Amino acid sequence: MIAMTILSNRIAAQASKWTFSIGPIKELIDRYVGNGIGWVDPFAGMNSPAEFTNDHNPDCKASYHMEAADFCKMLVPEPPGFAGVLFDPPYSYRQVSEHYKVLGKKATPLDTSTQFYSRVMNPICDKIRPGGYAISCGWNSNGFGKHRGFELIEVLLVAHGTHHNDTVVVVERKYNGHLTGDGWKMTADVERTIGLQFKPEPVIEDVGCGIKSCQAAAAMSAIQEDT
Numbered sequence: 139m140i141a142m143t144i145l146s147n148r149i150a151a152q153a154s155k156w157t158f159s160i161g162p163i164k165e166l167i168d169r170y171v172g173n174g175i176g177w178v179d180p181f182a183g184m185n186s187p188a189e190f191t192n193d194h195n196p197d198c199k200a201s202y203h204m205e206a207a208d209f210c211k212m213l214v215p216e217p218p219g220f221a222g223v224l225f226d227p228p229y230s231y232r233q234v235s236e237h238y239k240v241l242g243k244k245a246t247p248l249d250t251s252t253q254f255y256s257r258v259m260n261p262i263c264d265k266i267r268p269g270g271y272a273i274s275c276g277w278n279s280n281g282f283g284k285h286r287g288f289e290l291i292e293v294l295l296v297a298h299g300t301h302h303n304d305t306v307v308v309v310e311r312k313y314n315g316h317l318t319g320d321g322w323k324m325t326a327d328v329e330r331t332i333g334l335q336f337k338p339e340p341v342i343e344d345v346g347c348g349i350k351s352c353q354a355a356a357a358m359s360a361i362q363e364d365t
């Protein structure tokens with residue numbers, strides 16, 4: 139078995155609600171995102187370097203002020219797809235509720251469930267090009283995951299001291315292959331590099347609409363997780 143190296147680091151830094159202003163996180167974002175061309179950020183806040191930015195809150199610096207899920211559905215990438223997605227949503231259901239309250243709305247039970255995250259990840263995951271990135275921030279290291287076609291390449295833990303939760307930053311790369319009824323099919327170069335240790339997750343072939351995409355796979359796996 140070939141062991142794949144995942145870069146991991148733990149650095150102490152002061153917390154901020156504007157995640158990308160935190161020193162070690164800014165450094166990581168700069169390293170992957172560069173000038174931001176071709177990057178998407180559905181929860182842009184105040185500091186996003188991405189070319190395509192959205193934030194529900196009209197006071198935030200973003201080109202669009204939509205529900206993140208609607209923004210991701212609306213975007214149409216130039217082939218072969220977007221360079222990457224920055225995913226820095228509210229980190230808990232409580233933060234989700236507070237966000238809606240600030241905007242004078244009431245969170246529904248679906249807003250305060252895993253659906254809040256999957257409804258944004260699912261419509262964007264297929265639009266990232268092979269070899270592109272997903273950089274996710276939060277209180278866990280789940281990221282987009284293999285079932286959406288991503289492999290983990292770097293984890294950064296930012297420790298904020300006392301009883302604060304760490305901020306967990308996960309960098310994943312879009313798998314360089316395509317989805318078949320048997321799961322992800324690797325292109326030859328990727329197979330040579332990671333093929334022996336990569337185990338594609340099974341995909342249910344008939345999703346009822348004839349679509350075989352990682353979005354469909356993700357939707358199916360969410361259904362399976364919920365049942």
Ligand SMILES: C[S@@+](CC[C@H](N)C(=O)[O-])C[C@H]1O[C@@H](n2cnc3c(N)ncnc32)[C@H](O)[C@@H]1O
Pocket residue numbers: 155156157158159180181182183184185186192193194195198204205206207226227228237
């Ligand atoms: C953790 S902050 C992002 C901070 C940003 N990365 C930065 O460094 O400036 C999360 C952002 O998501 C926005 N947000 C929360 N729920 C949203 C939703 N359903 N759709 C779009 N934006 C949302 C909030 O307004 C907030 O600015």
